[in-house]
Amino acid sequence: MYRNIYKGIAVASMVLLTACIMPKKQDYMPEGVSEKLFRTELPADSLSSAAVSWRDIFTDLLLQQYIGKALTNNLDVKVALQSLQSAQAYLKQSKAVYVPTLSIGANYTRSTNSINAMGGVGERSHANLWDITGSASWEVDIWNKLSAQNRAQTASYLATLQAQKAVQSEVVATLATAYYQLLMLDEQKRVLEQTIDFRQKSLQTTQHLKEAGSATEVAVKQIEALVYNAQAQLITINNSVWALENTICVLLAEEPHSIERSNLSAQQFPTDFKQGYPVKLLENRPDVARAVFNFCNAFELTNAARANFYPSFTLSARGGLSSTDLDTWFSAKSIFANLVAGLAQPILNKRQIRTQYEVQRANQEIALLNLKKALLSAGKEVSDAMHNFSAQEEYVQLKTKEMKAYQQATDFSKQLFDSGMVNYLEIITAEVNRLNAELSVAEAQFARMQYGISLYKALGGGWR
Structure with missing residues (x-):
């Protein structure tokens, strides 16, 4: 039924190398999904940047220390690790599905007959029974039901493993983004502090010009307002720095504290990413691999549910020692044993088997x-x-060219103002534009790093 639904192989090779659980002749590129996923042509012979360790992408030594610490101490990472250990326990249990069940027990029974049950005639008697019994049962996997369940559990474990990788990738990307954003705020803070110092000096100059009759009170108030504006922006920046440092501390599973860091100009973020072959590179994405394993799990559970329609063949054995006298309990005459081979075919069971099968088909x-x-x-x-x-x-x-143009415009406006060729409004306008341009350059540099982090994560990087 599904032979015409699936086309191509997106990640089959990866899954087969990881565990031989993929159904035969089953491809995993659904209909309607082609290799042209990215609206661009990519070189087929290039390597994927997702296969590169995060240490080679984020070269800042302080950032590397923080990422290493987060991958060890982050609470989400620890929760994912516990989930993986739980899935591993279920996987070990599934591998024992072919082993017979075995139990052993020792019992002592003392029984007394009822005289009234025999019409009130006779005497009361007592009987003792000592026994040690071992029981074993083994279901023969004729229809591959047990094999399907084992493969389904293996797929479930591998899906959980991919979920852990996804958590690690998310932590790396979030921490790197927060760190670079902190560097951007530091750069903006530096610009604002320089601007405040410049405007305060400009305010003093304007006040002197007003006293000399060369400027008006309006000019003084306008520049004074610019000083207050820059100081208010600095407070906003400081608040953002404080909150961002606390966010990084949470990622590190530490109490809030200041974060040591370098500066924005010292960063050597990769200038290019080798995206790799379109669909092949998606093998690195934990979410895609997890979706594949979840489909494998549903597929195998459907096979197991289908096998429930067929008869099950079970071998059972029971044996041990049984005696009415403790003294003769451990003798050859006390040995008993039996072996039963059973074939059971479900006929009427309140539609439970069919319901289970239909539900699994829907889940698939x-x-x-x-x-x-x-x-x-x-x-x-x-x-x-x-x-x-x-x-x-x-x-x-x-944005850099825009900033330099506004810086030159500000310098020219000051020269013209000193010569009496322009009024103070042109200086104020040029100064405001210069500050906004300098702040925008820092934002643009951070945005480029952020896009790079997003691309690295989108390609499936960050968990290696």
Whole structure:
């Protein structure tokens, strides 16, 4: 039925290398999803940047220390690790599905007959029974039901493993973004502090000009307002720095404290990403791999549910020692044993088997739709991040040119004002534009790093 639904192989090779649980002749690129996920042509021979360790992407030594600490201490990472250990325990249990069940027990029974049950005739008697009994049962996996359940549990474990990788990738991306944002705020803070110092000096100069009759009170108040505006912006920046440092501390699972850091100009963030082959690179994404394993799990559970329609063949054995006298308990005459081979075919069971099968078929279809959604979402994220990162370099260059132009305009306005050729309003306008441009350059540089982090994460990087 599904032979015409699935096309191509998106991640089959990865899954097969990880564990041989993929159904035969089963492909995992749903219909409607092609390799043209990113709205661009990518070189087929390039390596994927997602395969590069985060240490090679984020070269800031302080950031590397924070990421290493977060991957060890972060609470979300620890929760994911506990979930993985739980899934591993279930996996070990599933591997024992072929082993017979075995139990052993020792019992002592003392019984007394009822005289009234025999019409009130006779005498009361007592009987003792001592026994040690061992029981074993083994279901023969004729229809591969047990094998399907084992493969389903293996897929569930691997899906949990991918979920842990996704948590690690998210922690790395979130921490790196917060760190770079902190550097951006430091740069903006430096610009504002310089601006405040400059405007305060400009305010003093204007006050002297007013006293000399060369400027008006309006000019003084306008520049005074600019000083207050910059000081207010500095308070906002300081508040953001404080909150961001606390956010990083939470990621590190530490109490709030100041964060040691470098500066924005010292960063050597990668200028280019090798995106790799379109669909092949998605093998690195934990969410896509998890969707594949979830589909494997649903597929195998459907097979196991289908096998419930067929008869089950069970071998049972029971044996031990049984005696009415403790003295003869451990003798050859006390040994008993029996072996039963049973074949059971379900006929009427309140429709439970069919309901279970139909539910699993629906779950399999849901898993397939979720896989398709994961692939399309991954393609969108990579496409968006790739485009934004590529375009941001030019954006930074343009913003830098804009900043330099406003800086020159401010210098020229001051010279013209000193010569009496322009009024103070032109100086104020030029000064405001200069400050906004300098702040925008810092934001543009951070945005480029943010897009780079998003692209690295979208390609499946961060967990290696």
